[in-house]
Amino acid sequence: MTDQGNELRTGSGSDRDDDGPAPRVRLRDRDNELRSVEAAVDRLCREFAAGGTEIGELLAFSGRPGIGKTSLLHEVRRIASMREGATVLFARGGERQFKEPYHVLRQLLQPVLTRLEADEFAQVMGTWEEVVGPAMGLKQPKAGARRLDPQGVRDGLDYVLTQLAPRRAPMVMIVDDLHWADAESLSWLAKFAVRSGELPVLLVFAFREDENDWPGETHELRRGVLDFARRKHELSRLTLNSVSDMIRAELGDRAEDAFCYEFWNVVNGNPFEAGRLLDQVREQELEPVEENSRQLRELAVDATGMTLKSWLDRLGPATLRFAWACAMLGTDIRIDLATRISTQSGEGARESIKQLRKQRVLTQAPNGNLEFVHPLIASSIYNTMPEATRLGMHGIAAVEIENAGLGLLAASRHLVETHSGEGDDRIVRKLRRAAVEHQLIGAPEAAQRCLHRALNEPPADDIKAEVLYELGCSALLTDPGATVNQLRLALDPDEGPLRPELRVDATFRLSEVLAHSGELGQAALVCQEEAEQTTDPVRRQRLQAASFMWHAFRKSEENGPGRSARLEELYRNLAGREAADRAVLVMRAWDLTLRGEPSTDALALADEVLDGGRLPKGLGWTDTTWGFELPSMLCLTYIYNDRIAQAERLAADAIIQFELAGWSGAHRGFAYFLMGLARFRRGLLAEAEDFLRRAYRISERIGAKLPLAWDAVGVLVDTLIARGRVDEAWELANEFGFHPPYHATVMVLPDAASLYGKLLVAKKRYAGAAAALTEAGAQLEVRGWHNTVWAPWAGHLAIAISADEPERSRDYAQKAVRDARTFGTASAIGSALRLQARIEDGQQAVELLEQAVEHLGQSPAGYEHAVALVDLGAALRRVGRLEDAQEHLYQGIELAQHCSAEKLVDRARRELANYGLRPNRLGVHDFRETLEALSGPERDVADLAVKGVPPQRIAERLGVHLSLVNRRLAAVYRKAGTGPDGLASALGLRPEPGAGPDEVSGLEPGEEPGEEPGVIPGE
């Protein structure tokens, strides 16, 4: 850990008051506020001592400049620091520093984080060290690091604070002048304020009430913070009594009441203004008597409205120049820097400081640095700088800061304020480097400021397009609209030449942004057009492949089969197995999958892409050459081809990789989506729902109705249907506009029209369903996409029209089965057969369902299997085979429970109960509330075993065979990862007294543990 030049500014309980800037002043008229503070600190400490953790609070103080916010916060610091064990963190915003990324959070967190021991630091950081570390200035970004997504930094900070707060609790976090907090800090603080109640943290904020005092872009965030300030105190002006006291303390008892009254009126009870006016009165040697009170107003104008001339009169040119240098630096002003920026000698600087302290402009902080006595004075001085002087001095400041070893990041705030129009190459280079550095700490907006400024310089003709390209890339993760324009400009020959390798990159980036904004056709087109102009074969192949990739996601492609043919040609001509070649393999595998060609072909290609089960070099999740779309496509291929575990490994890897890279936006959302889809296909519906909702939330955070949102909502609707929450699915689908006409160009996973039809079938609205599914079918057939798992329109259409058009209905059902057999996965065939059985009756249905169960039993599609079992049970019951019916229904119930398909469980139970069969052979209970890995029946056996009931008695109690009990026990032990003695604690239960391990032995001697029923078959 290195502390990059930022002084430790705060004290914690043990070493408080090392730098509290101001000597204590007696605070007048603040008894209420101080009582609130005392009470809040008391509560925090008391409740924490009593074991509470979710005890945080937010106190917010607002008011005009000079009313006493800062003074009050000093009292808060003092009060909190006196508490045993309390950690007090302090920071403040600066008018000149509000564009410095993480300026406030670094002040707040650096001191406490740098003081952690190495192992505690590691625990607090978790996996976020490479994200939070650089952003908080605790370490340099790793060599070769990529840009950080600001949302990733915020997620990381959430983690770090959740870890830190309980370790350093009770914790008081104080932020003064929040209105000047930099946007990066503020956007985290705004969210953190909302959840501060979940942690042992007292937040105390102070800010100016008047919105005019706020820098424009942070208005909304400020409101966000205010909304959650439970106790907001607006500081009132001081009373006449208090001001009179202040006057008399200074001028003696001779001050007359009428004078004091006028004085109070003139300063409007503002203590800062009172102090300034008192200075003037003293300077002018004005007698504090009634007849002099009329002069007060004039003196006050002088005291507050300082012009260039009045400052010059007071300070003289050299001192004023020093003051300007200080004003540019803002807060926590290093004397050596101010000296060099003001181009003064050490001697001259000392004289200036003396003057400025005498004139009550500056004070010296305990850490040796300078501070303005009040920000109003700093503003006043800064605003008197003639423009040319200001621009020039910012230039000097940038150089001096860099020379002082404080880095480009710190210097860049000044660089962007310097003269432009000189065409200075050096400045352009520096700004571009600063932009890169900002990207590495998750501050894309600051990076953009640097690049905009670089463009204004302007850069030389031959690198202008490159700067535009960098500008376009800087907003990739945050502002798609701006990115499109900038990248288009970068590619525009009128803006100057762009190096060929960058042209390809810029084109690909542009297509990516277009695609993720729903413009897939455009995305494909820009790649195609650029490919035609690209002579280098490798680059051309990359662009062609990208163009195919975007087309692959398009549903309304005019000549789908033709494109498939060309893709095949591209595949046949592949020379090697470089990343670009493998990219073609991925696209072909996915194309084959959608077309429903033999699954083995698609899988062979997919397997060829991987290196030992992992993504190959150049095609990783965070590789920028290809983006994450290709690995996603590969993952989808595995999902739809019944190789779900492989897909889950890839998706899990994606979640981790994106997290490490700090890409918490659309990337992580898409990884959650893939995982959700995999879980859905596996039949783990509760987990699927959870992942999909997370994906959806992320997409909402980024923008309205992105393709990601469509995908997530689509599969979520499907999941809800499976869980029997059809009305909820219906509402969600409609709320999202998931009905005709469908989203114009973007393919939705699963196919939107098929899904909508399926939903209508579930609602028994067959006419509407028939229309939707017919439309879906027509479109997909033309496109050449026959995959019945991805778009199960034919099977559902058969159900929708079975009553009115039995003949056509049979045709569709058979077509679906035929297509499924061509595709050839067990889940596809089983599901198609299951749907076909729905339109048949009697023995015919039984036979179809028996086949369906057999196929699905060999697939990972747990939910489909469960439905088929229950359907088969019902069909068997209808033909009078009650005993067989019962067995299948029981199995169906177990599996449905495992899938969290509650309504399916109910249906099967009803089926049993209606015919006098015992609905509860297994006495199962809700599996989700217990240990994740155990099925209901296993849990029942486990519960009894923990109570010391021997297997024979368990079998009797549950009404099942002893051998089944033993098999279940074996599964319990395997899953719980323990033997009989450790079972109780593994399940979080207390063993019954007297339960000896020998009484709960898992297996009969000599019996092999078998695969228990009711567990989803693996792959």
Ligand SMILES: Nc1ncnc2c1ncn2[C@@H]1O[C@H](COP(=O)(O)OP(=O)(O)O)[C@@H](O)[C@H]1O
């Ligand atoms: N309650 C008070 N009673 C007396 N003097 C005060 C009080 N509050 C602030 N002051 C004085 O007023 C000046 C400005 O206060 P400050 O806290 O910096 O205001 P703000 O932060 O609201 O701009 C300081 O010099 C301080 O000593």
Ligand SMILES: [Mg+2]
């Ligand atoms: Mg203040």
